[in-house]
Amino acid sequence: MAVPLAPHVRPARPAHLVHPAEADAAVAETTDMRSRILMQFHITGRCNLRCKHCYREDGDVQPLSTDDVKNIIDQYTKLLRLYNGIHGIKRRGHINITGGEPFIREDIRDILMYLGEHRERFSYGVLSNGSFIDDGMIKVLRETGASFVQLSIDGDRETHDSLRASGDYDRVLRKAEYLEKNGIRTYISFTANRDNHKHLPKVAKECRKAGVTKLWSDRLVPIGGGSELRDIAITADNIEDYLGSLRRAKGNFLTRKIYSKTMVSSNRALQFLGTDGCPYHCSAGDTLITVDEFGNVMPCRRMPIVCGNALETSLASIYFGDDTFRTLRMEHIPKECEGCKHKSVCRGGAKCQSYAVYGDFGRRDPGCPVKI
Template sequence: MIEVISEEGHGSHYFTLQWHLTAKCDQHCKHCYMYDSPTYEQEVRNELKYETCLNIIDDFSNAIDHWGISGRINFTGGDPLLKERVFDIIEYARRKSIAVGILGNPNHLDYKTAKKLKDLGVIRYQISIDGMEETHDSLRRKKGAFEDAIRAINVLNDVGIPSVVMFTLSKINANELIDVIRLVAKEGVSIFDFARMVPIGSSMKLKEQMLSPQEYRALLLRVLEEYKRLQENGTKTHYGRKENLWTLLYHELGLIKPLPKDKETIYPGCAIGCSILTILADGTVLACRRLPLAIGNVPNQSIREIFIHSKEHNRMRQVEGMKKCGRCELLQFCRGCPAVAYGVHGDYMAEDPQCWKGVQDASH
């Protein structure tokens, strides 16, 4: 079982809330997990009021103080900049010594807004680039969306907020991932990372666009070589490795070794059940935004109560019961992506459908 923060406070030393302040958005991306979700209309109708948001921040502050750990809130949406009194909400969180990041889009990010966010102490602003211009604009259903993203990066650089670019990977844009990796280095992006498309929400219509295990492994090898090349050339962009199957590749390359079976510590890998929660615009709480199973509700329950005592959340921690990962020597480091497993199989304990371990000829 995953070791978690307990009522005594041991476990992880950093806790993150991904908080979807609003479902309002003036984009309608083809792969968005928000639209076509069973929760979407409920989020629109029952968006939390300003005062309730402040109460939830108080609750989060009390939880991390009780556990003796640091906290971060990544405010997102929709577009979080469309949330009423969003600057006041950010300011309140900062007064509680909570780090604040923004996961947004570029549409309403002008210099004045970015400067305000900088003055409030926002530590990073994340936008998406999901391909080069034609592909990105097509996925956004908006001509000029790519140019908007580049403009936003320049604005963030100008005011001194670290820029983060995320890329959602599928067959639609896989052949442009290397180009985007080079682009963000050229544009001075602070952090780049990518994640696989999860077939939930609007992405359910794109399930056939998921890479096969063999295709995914081959792409990771190409990406690794490009990362090495750029780093050797002195790029200032940090290239993240949030994708859990990097662990399997590193193991195959001899860069990590599995721990003895009697060890119980869980190392980097899927953060579900360890150090993260998601809050939707109506207060529904999920273990991960890409895993659409409610584990509680704020403000009806406290964050401590949900995180420690939710039955569904505790089941997610029983990693030994994962149908493929539970038998794998890399269980403590990896665990694949339960959200992808759920999107494909309807069971987050099922095998990650893009894991190539044991798949014939995957390494050739």
């Protein structure tokens, strides 16, 4: 078995600059998560919505059986043990369960209970549209120790509903408030494009009213369904406008020296250029591994390079031995970034953006505005 290259560990932020919601958030983008390996697991391709910018191109497939799902979870546990041993750490892992819409599976309770049985080894969260979350599901999420449920809002009411479904904006906010009131931390994801980013401050205000734990945003990646929206993807020419919207959304979360409940994150690729966020470099293939609803293994769902199949080859063998994964773990800096003062911490920005635009994840992020 090939020995993996060591992952880059981002320097910690001074404690006085860390919002409490960020300090203990069980997600890959926070500082502590950079040194543990996360799996994003798409347990189904089925979904009751047809969002225009979704990276999925079809949505009516569910080939993985319950046993297949549990087998892949077990494989992740073995990968985690090997990863920790090689790097000399004792980290709990983390799995993000997603789809499609994960709660659409009839066996979702069984899957969540299985995840809960392994909580000493890893935490888990669910990325969902919230349609199927009810009192019974809340009970299961609490019993199994879910770290969070993530929902999505992508603009003001009119914009969001045009991208997702009529009435969905209000439904998501109601569901977020419902989850928080029942003790389930809720994150809101905002997929930003050239037109909708200006709504970020308004969405942040609504999230605070609903008591959401965290709002975070990242740029539209023009792949899958999102390729049809390539013309409104954020580019180097307009990314500073987006960063301005994000800055206004963050605002001053300290009011009378008391932290607002809702933390607005700015720790994604390139966001440190226009906000107080930490420098971030892409974790795909390093501390992130993705498995889709067919068992295909990829570095990232937004960079859909299939490197093997977990139903045929172990996750550990793919992670440690595949050439793409090994290349992504190298401390490669794009040629276009030579001379940039941020190159050692940014390393070219989001690889999925480069892959979507150029077909080459080794290129500089096409959204980078830095002049060299």
